Amino acid sequence: MHPSLLPDYQHLHSHAQRLLQCADALSHSVSKVEDSYWEHLAEQCIETLLLSDESPIIEQLFQYLNEHQLTEHLEIIASLLEGCSESITLEDAQGLRHDALLISIPVTAWTRYSLPEGPMDSELTQALEQQLHKLVLAPKVRVALHPELLCFEDVPHNLHQARQLLESLAKQALGLHGKSTTKLPPRSQHPTLLADARFVLAVIAAPAGSPLFAWQQSKERALTKQLAILNTWQQHSQELFAGLFTGCQTEYWLPNAFHANNRVAEQHLRPLNLKATVTWLQTVAQVPKGQLTAILAACGQEQIEEYRIGFCVTDSDVVIHGCIWPLLDPDDQSDTLAQISELLKELESGDVLLLPGLYEPEFCDDCETPYFPNPDAELVHPEFPEQIDSEPPLLH
Numbered sequence: 334m335h336p337s338l339l340p341d342y343q344h345l346h347s348h349a350q351r352l353l354q355c356a357d358a359l360s361h362s363v364s365k366v367e368d369s370y371w372e373h374l375a376e377q378c379i380e381t382l383l384l385s386d387e388s389p390i391i392e393q394l395f396q397y398l399n400e401h402q403l404t405e406h407l408e409i410i411a412s413l414l415e416g417c418s419e420s421i422t423l424e425d426a427q428g429l430r431h432d433a434l435l436i437s438i439p440v441t442a443w444t445r446y447s448l449p450e451g452p453m454d455s456e457l458t459q460a461l462e463q464q465l466h467k468l469v470l471a472p473k474v475r476v477a478l479h480p481e482l483l484c485f486e487d488v489p490h491n492l493h494q495a496r497q498l499l500e501s502l503a504k505q506a507l508g509l510h511g512k513s514t515t516k517l518p519p520r521s522q523h524p525t526l527l528a529d530a531r532f533v534l535a536v537i538a539a540p541a542g543s544p545l546f547a548w549q550q551s552k553e554r555a556l557t558k559q560l561a562i563l564n565t566w567q568q569h570s571q572e573l574f575a576g577l578f579t580g581c582q583t584e585y586w587l588p589n590a591f592h593a594n595n596r597v598a599e600q601h602l603r604p605l606n607l608k609a610t611v612t613w614l615q616t617v618a619q620v621p622k623g624q625l626t627a628i629l630a631a632c633g634q635e636q637i638e639e640y641r642i643g644f645c646v647t648d649s650d651v652v653i654h655g656c657i658w659p660l661l662d663p664d665d666q667s668d669t670l671a672q673i674s675e676l677l678k679e680l681e682s683g684d685v686l687l688l689p690g691l692y693e694p695e696f697c698d699d700c701e702t703p704y705f706p707n708p709d710a711e712l713v714h715p716e717f718p719e720q721i722d723s724e725p726p727l728l729h
Contacts, residue, residue, distance in 0.1 A: 655705030
């Protein structure tokens with residue numbers, strides 16, 4: 334197929350067709366001026382999709398792009414969609430234009446107990462806002478915090494919900510129309526995990542064209558300044574959230590754009606989840622070091638999407654626990670396996686068995702528990718030892 338031709342896309346919705354055409358034009362544009370033109374047209378189309386919650390149209394377009402392996406187009410469209418869902422420009426009561434950005438403040442943690450979630454008290458919320466101003470944000474930036482500690486299941490599930498929350502909190506930050514009335518997705522029942530992420534969401538706003546973050550106005554290299562701020566942020570956050578995360582080992586990450594920080598949390602959560610699982614088995618389940626067999630299986634539909642790791646006691650084929658290691662970049666398969674193997678070695682878990690082939694990522698129909706591999710190369714339901722309570726006790 335000629336590189337300038339796209340596979341037939343007439344079956345797509347008209348909005349999806351227009352967005353695809355803009356992405357295709359951007360992939361061939363060779364000037365900043367033309368880039369700006371096509372991006373503007375694409376953003377107009379995206380605005381219509383976001384405001385009317387046309388998620389099926391976006392999903393259909395992504396399916397088309399994946400089926401035809403249009404990677405460059407997919408990256409262009411995904412970047413534009415994320416940008417439009419988490420950032421807007423609006424006017425305050427005096428008519429001054431402001432740039433607003435939806436951010437998240439991620440915490441990754443693991444514990445033998447349960448992790449906290451839900452509403453934060455006003456004292457903690459105010460202290461967190463002050464810490465943002467002091468350490469992370471540029472001067473003249475306004476903030477509106479959503480005063481809840483959320484898990485992955487509780488944050489906006491799609492681009493439309495992210496945009497709704499952005500608009501509502503942005504108006505709150507600029508003192509427009511009173512407080513936010515936008516509701517997040519209903520809090521869902523989700524499995525109790527040994528390691529998980531928690532988020533505080535907020536919108537920050539500054540006069541259009543002004544910096545939002547402290548590292549934007551530093552004479553140092555931006556990354557160098559970010560790393561310095563991160564180090565200070567982690568120290569202060571340990572003190573700020575100490576009462577909330579009692580009995581937890583926590584890592585605090587730099588406040589930044591919503592979608593990017595979801596990926597940051599997921600990336601840091603993978604080794605933490607594996608460490609928590611092995612440590613739990615060695616302490617609570619009292620399996621001696623070196624007496625576990627870790628069985629690794631690549632899972633996915635047509636390509637590797639994740640590794641599932643089942644754990645058995647040596648000389649047994651009963652899977653007593655497991656964890657999932659999502660593959661965030663398909664090109665990092667060999668690095669991922671090396672990272673998992675090295676971490677298991679550091680944890681002194683025992684033998685490691687890698688199963689060949691690609692497995693369907695199966696779940697239990699009754700309780701939605703993921704199935705994990707056993708030494709017989711089957712994905713099975715984990716069976717916790719009867720004397721061990723698999724539900725972590727509540728400490729918060």
